[in-house]
Amino acid sequence: xxxxxxxxxLQVALGVCFxxxxxxxxxxxxxxxxxxxxxxxxxxxxxxxAGDLYKEGEDLNKTFxxxxxxxxxxxxxxxxxxxxxxxxELNIDKxxxxxxxxxxxxxxxxxxxxxxxxxxxQPKAMAVYRVMKDGKVEKYILPIFGKxxxxxxxxxxxxxxxxxxxxxxxxxxxxETPGLGGEVDNPKWKHLWINKKxxxxxxxxxxxxxxxxxxxxxxxxxxKVDGLSGATLTTRGVSHLVRFWLGEQGYKPxxxxxxxxxxxx
Ligand SMILES: Cc1cc2nc3c(=O)[nH]c(=O)nc-3n(C[C@H](O)[C@H](O)[C@H](O)COP(=O)(O)O)c2cc1C
Numbered sequence: 001x002x003x004x005x006x007x008x009x010l011q012v013a014l015g016v017c018f019x020x021x022x023x024x025x026x027x028x029x030x031x032x033x034x035x036x037x038x039x040x041x042x043x044x045x046x047x048x049x050a051g052d053l054y055k056e057g058e059d060l061n062k063t064f065x066x067x068x069x070x071x072x073x074x075x076x077x078x079x080x081x082x083x084x085x086x087x088x089e090l091n092i093d094k095x096x097x098x099x100x101x102x103x104x105x106x107x108x109x110x111x112x113x114x115x116x117x118x119x120x121x122q123p124k125a126m127a128v129y130r131v132m133k134d135g136k137v138e139k140y141i142l143p144i145f146g147k148x149x150x151x152x153x154x155x156x157x158x159x160x161x162x163x164x165x166x167x168x169x170x171x172x173x174x175x176e177t178p179g180l181g182g183e184v185d186n187p188k189w190k191h192l193w194i195n196k197k198x199x200x201x202x203x204x205x206x207x208x209x210x211x212x213x214x215x216x217x218x219x220x221x222x223x224k225v226d227g228l229s230g231a232t233l234t235t236r237g238v239s240h241l242v243r244f245w246l247g248e249q250g251y252k253p254x255x256x257x258x259x260x261x262x263x264x265x
Contacts, residue, residue, distance in 0.1 A: 018036055040094075046172035050141045050156035051131045068141075070095075071132040078254035081125055095127045097143055110249065117146030117244035118237065128254065131158070139167050146241025147235040151175030153184065157242065159198070165257045166207075170191035181234030189228060190220065197222045198246050203256070205247050209239035 002008065044064050048054035053067050070092050072081045081090070089103045100106040100123035102103055107121045129141035136159055145154040151174050158168030169190050176182045183189055198207045206223035211232050214224045227235040 027125055041129065042172060046170055047129055047141055047156060050158045050168040051129070051139055052158070052168055052172050054080070058104060067131055067133075068134050071128055071130075071138075072125050073128050073251075073254050074125055075122075076124065076253060077249065077256035078202050078251075090125060092127060095143075097123055097126070097145055100125065114249060115244075116215065117241040119146055119152065119241075121246075122249065126251070127157075128251075141168065142245065144241055144245040146237060146244060146248075148176050148184075148237040149181050149231075150177065153234075153238065157193075161256075164198050166193045167194045168196065174229070176234045182227070182230040183228045183231060184234060184238060186228075189226070192225050195222075196225060205243060205252070207242060207246065209235045209242075211235075 041060055044060045045054060048060065048063055051068065055063070055064055070088060072086075072092050072095065073079065074081055083092075086092075087105075089099050090106050091134065101119070101121050103123075106124055108124055109121050110119065125133055127143055130137045131141065133141040139158050140161075140163065141156050141158045143154075144157050145152055147153075153171045153174040153176070155171035156168065157166060157172075159165065160167045174182075174184065176184060196207060198205065199208050200223070206220070207225075208223065209225045209227050211227045212229075213226050214221050218224075225239075246252060246255075
């Protein structure tokens with residue numbers, strides 16, 4: 001058969017395709033565990049960032065183990081879920097909000113009028129990461145997520161031990177436009193959250209992101225964060241998702257329970 005024949009050309013082309021497809025699929029399968037591991041490390045890194053514990057070059061697993069006590073809580077009651085109730089989906093070592101959200105056992109639909117975070121379903125249980133120092137809780141890092149303009153934003157908010165003062169704020173995954181909604185990653189904007197208050201003295205949820213710049217002389221300034229200009233829709237989404245997760249359907253029962261316990265000490 002001549003090298004220029006159509007048959008030979010097709011044989012060579014098919015052979016190359018076959019070898020390439022084997023290489024690509026084995027690379028995809030072979031690299032999957034590495035990708036999963038990197039995803040897990042990225043999550044750890046972001047928990048540490050929210051807790052202001054991240055230092056470049058340090059062993060993430062070690063820093064996490066030495067400083068953070070993680071557990072899963074029942075959102076409705078605020079109680080810690082014992083490890084004996086863990087299963088394939090609910091497990092602090094492989095905690096994944098998306099898995100729980102879509103789970104028939106651990107997820108539930110949100111009535112449309114209460115779904116301010118635009119997520120349709122929510123986990124009934126969420127992870128809480130306690131930052132420990134000398135045997136005492138210093139901060140609580142709480143996972144949060146909700147709809148922006150183009151995407152669902154996933155992140156963490158860290159609260160001080162008073163359970164009312166923001167100590168860290170970060171997103172680790174979103175698909176908002178770089179330079180517009182993507183500015184939620186801007187360290188300067190994230191810094192604006194630090195020391196803002198969540199609830200007023202009557203326990204009413206007050207934190208919000210406003211359109212424009214907060215009037216620093218206003219008595220309510222401590223509850224308000226500047227919106228990102230040119231990204232009102234993303235920042236409105238962020239405001240709603242934070243309020244959802246710190247409200248009754250989110251961590252409020254857990255927070256109220258802890259505040260009650262702290263009072264009795
Ligand atoms: C290509 C494109 C991408 C955009 N991306 C975002 C975005 O990620 N987040 C956002 O809030 N607005 C985005 N906008 C702008 C919104 O359509 C809207 O104008 C804006 O949120 C209004 O904010 P402002 O009132 O602060 O100007 C985008 C607009 C365009 C044309």
